[in-house]
Amino acid sequence: xxxxxxxxxxxxxxxxxxxxxxxxxxxxxxxxxxxILTYSLFFLLPYLYLIFYHYSIESELRKSILIxxxxxxxxxxxxxxxxxxxxLYVLKRNLFGYDINKKGTPQGSIKVPESLGIVVGIVFLIxxxxxxxxxxxxxxxxxxxxxxxxASICFMILLGxxxxxxxxxxxxxxxxxxxxxxxxxxxxxxxxxxIIPKPLVPYVGLEILDLGWVYKLYMGLLAVFCTNSINIxxxxxxxxxxxxxxxxxAILIHNVMQIGALTDPEYKQAHAFSIYLTQPLLATxxxxxxxxxxxxxxxxxxxxxxxxxxxxxVVGILGHFSETLLLFFIPQVLNFLLSLPQLSGYIPCPxxxxxxxxxxxxxxxxxxxxxxxxxFLRQFGRMSEKSLCILLLVFx
Amino acid sequence: REERGRExxxxxxxxxxxxxxxxxxxxxxxxxxxxxxxxxxxxxxxxxILRYSLIFLVPYLYLIFYHYSIESELKKWILIxxxxxxxxxxxxxxxxxxxxRYVLKRNLFGYDINKKGTPQGSIKVPESLGIVVGIVFLVxxxxxxxxxxxxxxxxxxxxxxxxASICFMILLGxxxxxxxxxxxxxxxxxxxxxxxxxxxxxxxxxxLIPKPLVPYVGLEILDLGWVYKLYMGLLAVFCTNSINIxxxxxxxxxxxxxxxxxAILIHNVMQIGASTNPEHKQAHAFSVYLTQPLLATxxxxxxxxxxxxxxxxxxxxxxxxxxxxxVVGILGHFSETLLLFFIPQVLNFLLSLPQLSGYIPCPxxxxxxxxxxxxxxxxxxxxxxxxxxxxxxxxxxFLRQFGRMSEKSLCILLLVFxxxxxxxxxxxxxAAGFVYGTFExxxxxxxx
Numbered sequence: 001x002x003x004x005x006x007x008x009x010x011x012x013x014x015x016x017x018x019x020x021x022x023x024x025x026x027x028x029x030x031x032x033x034x035x036i037l038t039y040s041l042f043f044l045l046p047y048l049y050l051i052f053y054h055y056s057i058e059s060e061l062r063k064s065i066l067i068x069x070x071x072x073x074x075x076x077x078x079x080x081x082x083x084x085x086x087x088l089y090v091l092k093r094n095l096f097g098y099d100i101n102k103k104g105t106p107q108g109s110i111k112v113p114e115s116l117g118i119v120v121g122i123v124f125l126i127x128x129x130x131x132x133x134x135x136x137x138x139x140x141x142x143x144x145x146x147x148x149x150x151a152s153i154c155f156m157i158l159l160g161x162x163x164x165x166x167x168x169x170x171x172x173x174x175x176x177x178x179x180x181x182x183x184x185x186x187x188x189x190x191x192x193x194x195i196i197p198k199p200l201v202p203y204v205g206l207e208i209l210d211l212g213w214v215y216k217l218y219m220g221l222l223a224v225f226c227t228n229s230i231n232i233x234x235x236x237x238x239x240x241x242x243x244x245x246x247x248x249x250a251i252l253i254h255n256v257m258q259i260g261a262l263t264d265p266e267y268k269q270a271h272a273f274s275i276y277l278t279q280p281l282l283a284t285x286x287x288x289x290x291x292x293x294x295x296x297x298x299x300x301x302x303x304x305x306x307x308x309x310x311x312x313x314v315v316g317i318l319g320h321f322s323e324t325l326l327l328f329f330i331p332q333v334l335n336f337l338l339s340l341p342q343l344s345g346y347i348p349c350p351x352x353x354x355x356x357x358x359x360x361x362x363x364x365x366x367x368x369x370x371x372x373x374x375x376f377l378r379q380f381g382r383m384s385e386k387s388l389c390i391l392l393l394v395f396x
Numbered sequence: 397r398e399e400r401g402r403e404x405x406x407x408x409x410x411x412x413x414x415x416x417x418x419x420x421x422x423x424x425x426x427x428x429x430x431x432x433x434x435x436x437x438x439x440x441x442x443x444x445i446l447r448y449s450l451i452f453l454v455p456y457l458y459l460i461f462y463h464y465s466i467e468s469e470l471k472k473w474i475l476i477x478x479x480x481x482x483x484x485x486x487x488x489x490x491x492x493x494x495x496x497r498y499v500l501k502r503n504l505f506g507y508d509i510n511k512k513g514t515p516q517g518s519i520k521v522p523e524s525l526g527i528v529v530g531i532v533f534l535v536x537x538x539x540x541x542x543x544x545x546x547x548x549x550x551x552x553x554x555x556x557x558x559x560a561s562i563c564f565m566i567l568l569g570x571x572x573x574x575x576x577x578x579x580x581x582x583x584x585x586x587x588x589x590x591x592x593x594x595x596x597x598x599x600x601x602x603x604l605i606p607k608p609l610v611p612y613v614g615l616e617i618l619d620l621g622w623v624y625k626l627y628m629g630l631l632a633v634f635c636t637n638s639i640n641i642x643x644x645x646x647x648x649x650x651x652x653x654x655x656x657x658x659a660i661l662i663h664n665v666m667q668i669g670a671s672t673n674p675e676h677k678q679a680h681a682f683s684v685y686l687t688q689p690l691l692a693t694x695x696x697x698x699x700x701x702x703x704x705x706x707x708x709x710x711x712x713x714x715x716x717x718x719x720x721x722x723v724v725g726i727l728g729h730f731s732e733t734l735l736l737f738f739i740p741q742v743l744n745f746l747l748s749l750p751q752l753s754g755y756i757p758c759p760x761x762x763x764x765x766x767x768x769x770x771x772x773x774x775x776x777x778x779x780x781x782x783x784x785x786x787x788x789x790x791x792x793x794f795l796r797q798f799g800r801m802s803e804k805s806l807c808i809l810l811l812v813f814x815x816x817x818x819x820x821x822x823x824x825x826x827a828a829g830f831v832y833g834t835f836e837x838x839x840x841x842x843x844x
């Protein structure tokens with residue numbers, strides 16, 4: 001992902017453009033919204049089927065979920081509209097990068113606007129803030145958690161954007177998500193117990209283990225992990241947003257299944273909570289993907305990966321399904337483990353751990369770096385950036 | 397540029413990154429080691445600032461400890477919060493020099509237009525250091541929750557909603573500083589940021605009719621309902637933007653905030669001490685818990701921003717400060733008093749209205765950075781004095797009434813004016829007892 005960093009955005013632009021000229025600046029390519037919406041039906045149809053037919057969900061709850069879905073749908077179009085506008089401002093301020101995986105081709109010299117995650121973040125916040133007004137199943141406990149979640153996610157967007165603008169050193173960056181997660185940890189009033197897998201019960205001596213503050217530590221680390229793991233499983237057009245969309249879809253289906261199958265109202269409420277935050281995440285991300293999918297017209301910046309990672313950590317924690325969330329993150333875990341030797345400095349770590357791009361053939365070749373991207377290239381041979389990204393999403 | 401020339405931005409815009417769009421090839425590729433050799437900023441004036449803050453601190457502590465008998469529980473929370481805020485002062489002080497290097501590297505700077513023609517007028521002054529204040533403030537207020545064990549869930553909802561609102565405002569302020577959002581959108585931003593607050597606000601939406609007017613209105617208490625929420629949203633827009641336009645002198649934005657925050661704290665303590673209604677006390681305590689960190693971090697920023705400014709604060713700061721004060725005014729249920737404290741800002745807004753609305757031509761100020769800026773008057777490099785123009789701001793008004801003076805003297809004079817306003821306000825609140833009745837009636841059935 002660092003490949004896309006504003007390495008070139010530090011370069012000087014000699015003239016400040018006048019607004020009329022700015023309109024003549026390279027506009028970004030039209031969105032691929034139609035394509036994206038078509039593909040999202042793959043998820044949407046089973047999802048709606050589950051909500052309406054397969055499970056009988058209380059009508060109050062169902063109504064809240066559908067209102068949230070409608071708000072999210074509006075958010076999709078709002079994000080779609082705002083991204084081209086924001087791109088102009090972002091380019092004016094030299095927040096751009098060059099697409100390294102197209103270096104040597106004409107596309108490799110286009111200035112691609114960065115940090116468009118800020119649009120997604122702001123629209124997401126507006127959607128989720130407004131939804132409170134429409135949620136009929138809210139009680140005061142819910143409101144505390146919801147507002148704490150909003151504060152955490154907002155703080156993370158802020159820190160992500162500050163990082164995109166000021167380029168914070170990586171050691172500090174690791175710490176940021178824990179700071180942003182603090183409102184969440186403060187507000188979390190749920191259980192801090194874990195269930196010991198049955199085969200281990202004789203050894204541990206307990207069926208349920210109360211971790212107390214260690215659980216909160218785990219929650220804080222989960223936030224750090226989710227954000228940074230998405231950040232490093234990147235480097236191809238559309239990979240960061242694509243993986244988030246896939247994971248979010250899985251989260252939603254899991255939530256609906258749990259709501260449908262469980263009888264405990266508290267657990268239902270917890271999973272509904274997750275839905276109320278994940279639907280807007282999915283909708284706004286789809287809009288971003290419409291511009292970010294191969295070939296990328298915009299780059300998403302750390303603003304997006306931090307925001308997405310934090311939101312998913314938040315819903316996993318407050319929805320009480322963080323272990324399941326980690327299951328969904330297995331490709332990211334794998335990527336993290338593969339990256340560990342280089343990130344820790346045990347093996348020398350190059351500036352970019354991206355595959356090599358051959359301008360002649362337009363194909364990527366895997367290097368010996370420890371990432372899932374390179375692993376796939378080494379195992380499955382050279383392939384185009386788009387095919388590789390699709391393959392990785394299929395894996396997800 | 398033309399488009400931006402029509403913007404009704406503040407004199408603060410004078411400091412905007414006009415030059416930051418310019419090329420700086422050398423700087424852009426500076427290595428970290430060379431960055432250490434970049435122009436360092438002058439040492440902070442922290443010692444002086446702390447000494448002057450004693451003017452406020454001593455009466456404040458006297459009120460808390462001696463004059464009123466406040467429950468020990470409540471006193472404990474206030475003091476814990478004060479200790480955390482105090483630590484925040486030093487944290488802000490430490491982080492500003494660090495942050496400004498990064499800010500300069502990314503070309504977020506401005507030139508001090510009020511020193512144009514002197515050597516100081518060509519120093520690149522880092523902008524948007526309000527981001528440091530904002531982040532430290534958020535960390536402090538988040539951590540404070542951990543210590544406030546006796547919080548019930550009602551209080552936590554409001555507190556988190558406040559945090560979400562303030563955080564959103566800091567985000568939008570910083571996005572504005574970086575991307576330069578058009579002014580029409582900027583007006584809208586605080587209302588958006590205030591939404592979590594409006595959603596969480598479950599208090600009364602009634603206002604008291606002043607006694608002399610009761611026979612005409614026919615009611616003692618008028619329930620405004622959703623209009624009250626509209627008022628709250630507008631208050632947020634007003635507080636943020638009014639601080640933004642009452643600016644243009646070194647240290648003016650931060651110091652006016654410091655003065656108003658001090659007045660808020662004294663008012664809060666007076667209400668806590670004098671009231672017997674526990675909900676009323678809780679509301680004012682809530683305000684204390686957010687205003688103390690605001691004051692402490694702002695003092696940290698003022699140590700670098702006071703004349704002559706080593707850093708500029710950016711819209712990030714003015715939006716953050718304005719929003720925080722609007723938040724405490726709303727959730728502490730003393731928004732009318734808050735407006736009393738904002739009288740100089742109201743005056744400035746009224747004076748600015750003809751030009752802002754376009755009724756009188758608003759001079760171009762988005763000029764090449766060497767041109768005089770309407771709101772800060774004309775600077776004469778020979779004498780070092782500012783002269784007032786005919787523009788509609790309190791800054792120019794004072795210069796026209798009191799004659800030419802240096803930037804520093806003018807800023808101090810404006811602050812004295814602010815302090816006088818607070819003193820009068822606080823005394824008149826006591827006198828207002830006979831008009832409004834006791835403040836207990838102000839919060840019937842308060843459902844916080």
